[in-house]
Amino acid sequence: MPDSACPGCGLVLPDADRPQTERLNASAACQVVHDRVAAFEADHLPLARFRQLRVDAYGAQHAGPPTPAIRVAYGLVGLHLALDRGVSGTGVRSAHALMGRPDPDWPRFAAAPRAEATVLDVAAAGADAGSGLGHAEGVLRWAVSVWRAWSTAHAEVVTLTGRLFTGQERFWYSTDRYLP
Numbered sequence: 593m594p595d596s597a598c599p600g601c602g603l604v605l606p607d608a609d610r611p612q613t614e615r616l617n618a619s620a621a622c623q624v625v626h627d628r629v630a631a632f633e634a635d636h637l638p639l640a641r642f643r644q645l646r647v648d649a650y651g652a653q654h655a656g657p658p659t660p661a662i663r664v665a666y667g668l669v670g671l672h673l674a675l676d677r678g679v680s681g682t683g684v685r686s687a688h689a690l691m692g693r694p695d696p697d698w699p700r701f702a703a704a705p706r707a708e709a710t711v712l713d714v715a716a717a718g719a720d721a722g723s724g725l726g727h728a729e730g731v732l733r734w735a736v737s738v739w740r741a742w743s744t745a746h747a748e749v750v751t752l753t754g755r756l757f758t759g760q761e762r763f764w765y766s767t768d769r770y771l772p
């Protein structure tokens with residue numbers, strides 16, 4: 593199999609022997625790794641609390657067509673809430689439900705700068721090592737690296753979040769948090 597780079601995250605892998613499962617700006621081989629990570633998470637109940645962070649990191653790291661703009665906006669708002677404000681996955685899901693459909697005046701987050709980590713690092717630390725703790729730490733490290741790579745968009749994400757949720761913060765903090 594020849595190698596190719598994922599157009600979203602830059603991960604270079606041998607081509608997959610199956611098509612894409614989701615219409616995203618991601619190679620099929622990158623999606624195979626993401627599916628492996630998601631399956632490991634699903635098999636280990638305590639890791640369910642990392643699901644939303646994983647979904648948001650993957651979406652934000654694969655911005656650009658054909659990834660839907662809503663997936664990128666939800667991902668970036670989710671990363672901001674989780675990593676800057678300690679909102680749990682359940683709280684982020686509540687926030688996404690309140691966000692609804694994108695408005696034409698939402699900023700367009702077109703560029704996906706390269707982050708230091710990819711979903712392959714999460715697989716190596718967790719699923720491929722059979723380590724739940726490795727998965728947990730791997731998802732956090734990866735999500736932080738994706739959020740850091742978007743640093744030029746942080747101000748826009750914070751402004752969008754403030755505009756959408758002022759007065760509704762109680763929804764986020766109704767459950768546990770990632771951070772103290």
Ligand SMILES: [Zn+2]
Pocket residue numbers: 598599600601602603618619622623654
């Ligand atoms: Zn990728």
